[in-house]
Amino acid sequence: MALGIRRGTLLAIVMLAISGSSKPGFSQEKTDAQAPFVAEIAFQYAAVNRSGAAKVLDQALSLTEGMQNDCYKAAPLMRVANGYILAGQSEKGQQLLTRAFQIAHAQTIANCALSATSPEESLLNRAVDYAEAGYYDFALQITQRGDNWFTPIAMVRIAKSYKDDQKPDRAKQIIDKALTVAQRNPDLRSRRQTLMAIAFALQSTGQSEFLSSATKQVLDSIRTNPKTQSEDTAWNVTQTLQITDLLIVNGQKPQAIALFNQVLPEIRALRSTQFPAEKVYLLSQAAIQYAAVGQASQAKAILATAQSTAQALKPSPFLNNAFAQVASDMSKTDSFRPPVSWQIELKRGLIVSKSFKRSRCTTLSLGMSIRQ
Numbered sequence: 001m002a003l004g005i006r007r008g009t010l011l012a013i014v015m016l017a018i019s020g021s022s023k024p025g026f027s028q029e030k031t032d033a034q035a036p037f038v039a040e041i042a043f044q045y046a047a048v049n050r051s052g053a054a055k056v057l058d059q060a061l062s063l064t065e066g067m068q069n070d071c072y073k074a075a076p077l078m079r080v081a082n083g084y085i086l087a088g089q090s091e092k093g094q095q096l097l098t099r100a101f102q103i104a105h106a107q108t109i110a111n112c113a114l115s116a117t118s119p120e121e122s123l124l125n126r127a128v129d130y131a132e133a134g135y136y137d138f139a140l141q142i143t144q145r146g147d148n149w150f151t152p153i154a155m156v157r158i159a160k161s162y163k164d165d166q167k168p169d170r171a172k173q174i175i176d177k178a179l180t181v182a183q184r185n186p187d188l189r190s191r192r193q194t195l196m197a198i199a200f201a202l203q204s205t206g207q208s209e210f211l212s213s214a215t216k217q218v219l220d221s222i223r224t225n226p227k228t229q230s231e232d233t234a235w236n237v238t239q240t241l242q243i244t245d246l247l248i249v250n251g252q253k254p255q256a257i258a259l260f261n262q263v264l265p266e267i268r269a270l271r272s273t274q275f276p277a278e279k280v281y282l283l284s285q286a287a288i289q290y291a292a293v294g295q296a297s298q299a300k301a302i303l304a305t306a307q308s309t310a311q312a313l314k315p316s317p318f319l320n321n322a323f324a325q326v327a328s329d330m331s332k333t334d335s336f337r338p339p340v341s342w343q344i345e346l347k348r349g350l351i352v353s354k355s356f357k358r359s360r361c362t363t364l365s366l367g368m369s370i371r372q
Contacts, residue, residue, distance in 0.1 A: 032072065035064045039076035039083075046083040053087040061096070071112035074104035074119050075126055082130075082138050101145050108148070120146060124154035131161035140174075149185075149194055152178035156201040163207060175202070175210045179217060189235075192221045196239060199246060208250050215243050219259075233270060234278050237263050241285050253293045260290060268305065280310045 042060035046053035061080050067073045081096035104119040112119065127142035139158050143151055155178035162171040178198055185191040199214040222236045240263045247256040264286060270279045283306035291299040 032067045032069050035060075035067050036072070036076040036079075038063050039079040043079045043083040043086070046086040050087050053083060054089070057083045057087060057089075070103055071107050071110075071119060074100045074107065075122050077103065078123060078126060078142075082135075085138075097141070097145070105147075118148070120148040121150045124148060124150050127154050128157045128161075131158040134161075134165075136162070149190065152182045152194055152198055153201050155181070156198055156207070157205060159210075160205040160207060171207070172210060175207070175213065179213060183217070188221070188225065192218060192239065195221065196242060199243070203246055203249065211246065211250060215246060218243055231274065233266055234275070234282065237266055237270070237282055241282070241289065244289055248289060248292050256289065257293055257295070260286060260293075264302070276313050277310075280306050280313070283309065 038060045042053070042056045045056050057080055060083070061077075064073065064076045064080055067076070077096060078100040081093045081100060083093075084090075084096065085093035101120075101123065104123050108118040108120045117125070123142055124146055127139040127146075130136070130142070131139035136158075139161075143155050143158065146154075155174050159171040159174040159178070162168070162174060175198075179195070182191060182194040182198060185194060195214055195218045199211060199218060202208060202211045202214060218239060222240060225232065225236060240259055244256040244259045247253070247259070267279065267282045267286060270282065283302055287299040287302040287306065290296075290302060
């Protein structure tokens with residue numbers, strides 16, 4: 001009885017929406033806004049009434065095809081396509097899926113989106129939605145068709161649904177596949193950034209038990225990357241410190257300390273004419289992390305090095321921005337506070353990080369003293 005009521009309600013909603021869009025004077029703008037809603041209702045109707053969904057899907061398809069703005073057409077078209085697959089019209093559904101991905105790819109290249117999410121990323125977000133709803137086949141099919149940097153991240157989020165569904169082995173398979181997809185990128189920087197994004201996604205989705213595979217691949221990339229110039233070393237160190245931060249959060253302090261000890265000599269030896277304040281920033285980051293693992297004396301020593309390094313630099317806007325970022329990071333560390341005597345001073349006053357202004361203005365006790 002309840003299922004029958006739901007079918008009737010969904011059908012009434014979709015027919016009302018379609019009839020409204022066909023009335024004289026209904027603008028193209030309203031059609032574009034209505035189509036995604038109708039596509040969603042049509043898919044939901046196909047899920048509960050597969051044998052009787054064809055007519056509803058045909059009308060939803062007509063409305064979707066009538067969208068004038070192709071930038072937003074791919075997602076509702078994919079929804080309708082999967083509705084046809086549910087209704088037993090697999091061939092038609094697959095054809096529409098192919099078209100949806102073609103539209104998304106073309107519009108992504110055209111950079112049509114007004115938001116930070118491209119049409120291709122929008123389809124991958126729908127893959128996550130499918131997984132959360134239990135439509136794993138639809139979710140994985142999207143990731144297999146997609147060719148976007150965001151694909152491995154979507155796969156990690158899909159793996160979370162498998163884990164929540166008490167299928168940890170399948171979750172691990174998806175994560176391993178995500179890492180394989182990321183490694184296919186021929187560009188070193190893009191490849192490593194995607195691997196780092198996978199690691200952060202694993203942490204944020206509560207899948208830290210799978211984190212070691214991602215962090216190992218990042219560290220392997222760092223070790224094999226030729227350090228042809230100072231900027232390469234700084235990039236390697238920055239990402240190593242990001243890995244150590246993940247290790248600390250997950251209670252792996254000995255591994256984090258071992259990595260600290262490896263990169264600290266590289267930071268101390270760093271020379272950069274393009275970004276002169278980078279060494280100060282990296283030293284401060286290392287000090288924060290040493291403090292986080294309970295090594296306050298080492299943190300103080302590193303801050304002293306940062307202090308002397310900063311004193312040798314000429315004041316500049318870049319230098320000020322680096323100190324502001326350090327201030328923000330230090331404010332988040334409760335386990336260590338440097339002596340009050342160590343303070344950043346500038347010729348015209350104290351540096352205040354812009355990110356602090358929304359909550360409070362803060363005197364920056366950072367472990368460094370800068371005078372002209």
